[in-house]
Amino acid sequence: MTLTRTSPVAASQPEAATRRGKPKRREATAGYVFLTPWLLGLFGITAIPMLISLYLSFTNYDILTPLSEVKWIGLANYRNMFTADPSYWHAVLVTLKFALIATPLKLAAALGVALLLNRERRGTGLFRALFYLPSLLGGSVALAIVWANIFNRAGAFNAVLAIFGIPGRGWATSPEWALETLMVLGIWQFGAPMVIFLAGLKQVPTELYEAAAVDGAGPIRQFFKITLPMLSPVIFFNLVLETIHGFQGFTAAFVVSNGTGGPVDSTLMYTLYLYIRGFGNYEMGYASAMAWVFLIAVGLITVVLFATGRFWVHYSDEDER
Amino acid sequence: MSSTSDSGLSRRQALRLLGGSALAVPLVLAGCGDDSGSGPSASSTQPVELSFFWWGGQARADLTDKALALYTQKHPNVTFKKTWQGNQGYFDKLATLTAGGDAPDIFQIDDNYLTEYASRSVTLDLTPYQKSGKLDTSKFPESLWKYGLVDGKLAGLSFGENTQGLVFNKTLLQSHSLPEPKTGQSWEDHIAWAANVTQVTGTPGTMDPSGSYQAFWVWLRQRGKELYNGKQLGFDESDVTGWFELWKGARDRKATPTADVIHEGNATDITKQLVATGKAGTSWVWVNQMPELKKATKNELGVVAFPGDTKGQWARASMYFSVYRGSKSKDVAVDVINFLANDAAAGAILGTERGLPSNLDIRASVANSTTDQAMKQSISVENDLGKLFGQPPAVPLKGHSKVRTELVKAAENCQFGRATPAASAAAFVTACKAAISA
Numbered sequence A: 001m002t003l004t005r006t007s008p009v010a011a012s013q014p015e016a017a018t019r020r021g022k023p024k025r026r027e028a029t030a031g032y033v034f035l036t037p038w039l040l041g042l043f044g045i046t047a048i049p050m051l052i053s054l055y056l057s058f059t060n061y062d063i064l065t066p067l068s069e070v071k072w073i074g075l076a077n078y079r080n081m082f083t084a085d086p087s088y089w090h091a092v093l094v095t096l097k098f099a100l101i102a103t104p105l106k107l108a109a110a111l112g113v114a115l116l117l118n119r120e121r122r123g124t125g126l127f128r129a130l131f132y133l134p135s136l137l138g139g140s141v142a143l144a145i146v147w148a149n150i151f152n153r154a155g156a157f158n159a160v161l162a163i164f165g166i167p168g169r170g171w172a173t174s175p176e177w178a179l180e181t182l183m184v185l186g187i188w189q190f191g192a193p194m195v196i197f198l199a200g201l202k203q204v205p206t207e208l209y210e211a212a213a214v215d216g217a218g219p220i221r222q223f224f225k226i227t228l229p230m231l232s233p234v235i236f237f238n239l240v241l242e243t244i245h246g247f248q249g250f251t252a253a254f255v256v257s258n259g260t261g262g263p264v265d266s267t268l269m270y271t272l273y274l275y276i277r278g279f280g281n282y283e284m285g286y287a288s289a290m291a292w293v294f295l296i297a298v299g300l301i302t303v304v305l306f307a308t309g310r311f312w313v314h315y316s317d318e319d320e321r
Numbered sequence B: 001m002s003s004t005s006d007s008g009l010s011r012r013q014a015l016r017l018l019g020g021s022a023l024a025v026p027l028v029l030a031g032c033g034d035d036s037g038s039g040p041s042a043s044s045t046q047p048v049e050l051s052f053f054w055w056g057g058q059a060r061a062d063l064t065d066k067a068l069a070l071y072t073q074k075h076p077n078v079t080f081k082k083t084w085q086g087n088q089g090y091f092d093k094l095a096t097l098t099a100g101g102d103a104p105d106i107f108q109i110d111d112n113y114l115t116e117y118a119s120r121s122v123t124l125d126l127t128p129y130q131k132s133g134k135l136d137t138s139k140f141p142e143s144l145w146k147y148g149l150v151d152g153k154l155a156g157l158s159f160g161e162n163t164q165g166l167v168f169n170k171t172l173l174q175s176h177s178l179p180e181p182k183t184g185q186s187w188e189d190h191i192a193w194a195a196n197v198t199q200v201t202g203t204p205g206t207m208d209p210s211g212s213y214q215a216f217w218v219w220l221r222q223r224g225k226e227l228y229n230g231k232q233l234g235f236d237e238s239d240v241t242g243w244f245e246l247w248k249g250a251r252d253r254k255a256t257p258t259a260d261v262i263h264e265g266n267a268t269d270i271t272k273q274l275v276a277t278g279k280a281g282t283s284w285v286w287v288n289q290m291p292e293l294k295k296a297t298k299n300e301l302g303v304v305a306f307p308g309d310t311k312g313q314w315a316r317a318s319m320y321f322s323v324y325r326g327s328k329s330k331d332v333a334v335d336v337i338n339f340l341a342n343d344a345a346a347g348a349i350l351g352t353e354r355g356l357p358s359n360l361d362i363r364a365s366v367a368n369s370t371t372d373q374a375m376k377q378s379i380s381v382e383n384d385l386g387k388l389f390g391q392p393p394a395v396p397l398k399g400h401s402k403v404r405t406e407l408v409k410a411a412e413n414c415q416f417g418r419a420t421p422a423a424s425a426a427a428f429v430t431a432c433k434a435a436i437s438a
Helices: A009-017 A021-056 A076-083 A086-118 A124-137 A141-150 A156-163 A178-188 A191-203 A206-214 A219-247 A251-256 A270-280 A284-312 A316-320 B008-020 B058-074 B090-099 B114-118 B127-132 B142-146 B170-175 B187-201 B213-222 B237-252 B259-265 B287-295 B330-342 B344-350 B360-369 B373-386 B400-415 B421-437
Strands: B048-055 B078-085 B106-109 B164-169 B282-286 B301-304 B320-323
Touching: A021 A284, A076 A284, A086 A124, A086 A178, A086 A191, A086 A219, A086 A270, A124 A141, A124 A191, A141 A156, A141 A178, A141 A251, A178 A251, A191 A219, A206 A219, A219 A284, A251 A270, A270 A284, A270 B090, A270 B400, B048 B058, B048 B090, B048 B330, B058 B078, B058 B330, B058 B344, B106 B330, B114 B320, B114 B400, B164 B170, B164 B213, B164 B287, B170 B187, B187 B237, B213 B237, B213 B282, B213 B400, B237 B400, B237 B421, B259 B400, B282 B287, B287 B301, B287 B373, B301 B373, B320 B330, B330 B344, B344 B360, B360 B373, B400 B421
Parallel strands: B048 B078, B048 B106
Antiparallel strands: B106 B320, B164 B282, B164 B301
16 A cells, blocks of 8 residues: 555645745745644654564564563564464465455456446436445444354355255355355455446547447447456556455454454464464564565565556557657 | 443554554554552552453443442542453453553453463562452462462462353253253263254254363363473373364264354354354353353253363362552552452452352352342352362463464364364364464
């Protein structure tokens, strides 16, 4: 997330530089005054604690011992993580599985529904709101509790299956299906990327479709030759955000598994495992090391996405240069 | 989540959020552990405000409020800043407060965490107060206050006595004219009994306790082993294999529910216990959880000891009150917990809500005066069992919470048929060794 943050000062600086010394300085002061809340937040809540956590990742910090008595243990946390902790790699796998399956499906669902809602019909406004609703509720604890109850043995989902004569099971309580249950919950919250897709679709010039229709291109060909390329910057944006989001999944896994990552570690998402080590076992040094590896890994994945973006993301203003 | 009476929750949530996102950020800038001086004494009239933190429900909050108000009435200079919440997340918050050098003056703690806090000198050593008589444990059963010792120091005042209890669904058994389980029956008899219950009623006879450390511990003690022995594990792989195989046998005989239902019952939330949700005939709990279990079900419940020799069980402190070592008013804080444990009026108010009163005189008077059926039941069971107990073990080691979750995981691995008892036991022992050595 921090990677995409740009300073709002940057844009206004050239303009300010053309003015004379005194007013310029006064303006700069005013600028910083207005920025103070943001700067306080950046340094107080993000940057300084992050640096402290970097330091802690090289220590045996356990929360309960005062910081002054913390011991420097070098790379031991990192070494243990990579070589001596099978649960760590298990958590990595669970998280990769979740992000790699749920993210594309979520984007596909978002794009599909956006295409359906793009045409102006009666009631589209209502449907847009309805489809967006799960995203508003998405991160909430209450929804995760509801989800756990829908997908347990006596839940609503099995009742629906029973109508069709399909025998049910405890979905959220069996190791084979618990993670998939969470994926469905994640995918269901496709409202936010859907709204962005809708906005993107509105930007595609209708002349392109008219021209294509005149040339004899059918709807499917139009979709692949016009809609997808024209929409690629929006797809890219959603892909980056949703990938990061997918890797950070925590609330649902925490609530559905009662904070354990169970059954049998099947929902042990990376951030949940981090939380368990940090707050359950009081190994905050280790948890900090996990957080830093995670930050770097997600950063790398984002960089890779940006690198591939050059090959498939099409910006229409590039053609005009 | 649940109620607190101050704004502390938002901070905890913020921390959890940070811990849960990419940044594990302990907001720890201040150190803690100020040892200098012990502040005003209990008899001075200087105004003192003590922070007091516990987990529990509304009923506990009401009783504690009343008891503390009584203290303030007797010592008008002492007031309390009370915070309470449900069990889930309690120890996150306690840890965070401690990290910020802002631990409550008095806090409730249990044997799962006592060593974690005591071994890092968060708790005040109460031994000098006990020696000087300012903290009176003379009316306590000796084994009970000793269950608050960590490395020879009194880290917490045992507040309430408790023991393992096998709770069964009386209504279910009676409606099918089935016999009730009995204290002292063997594990094999219990499983056979449960298999019969399943066959007759269609409800699985017993919760599978193979992931329950209480049950595993009692079973170990009956075989002359322990969960912990000094700073080591008190059992080996073959013990665990035996334990898992015992319950695999029970599953094969359909004495226990299916694995996904067992998983539901493995939740720490008392209202999810299978005897309360009606998904099994018995649950493995602590006796003092009876009244709370009773609230979650319409059925009549009964309680007996865990199977096997009752010498495997012990008088466990259901919880402790500890004083923060960095407290500015240690003497007053100790005086408060002494009051809560030994004052007759305070004892009458608190009743058995936290377990049987530690002070035997108060226990007797509370037992005579209570009208709550579930409470009466748990007192009489506990008193009966009390005569049959063995010696208490030492308080669990640092890393115990990890051992508990690893046991659930290993047991579920067997229950879901993902690993053999032997393989699961081997993984469990390895994980435990890592947990307690860390």
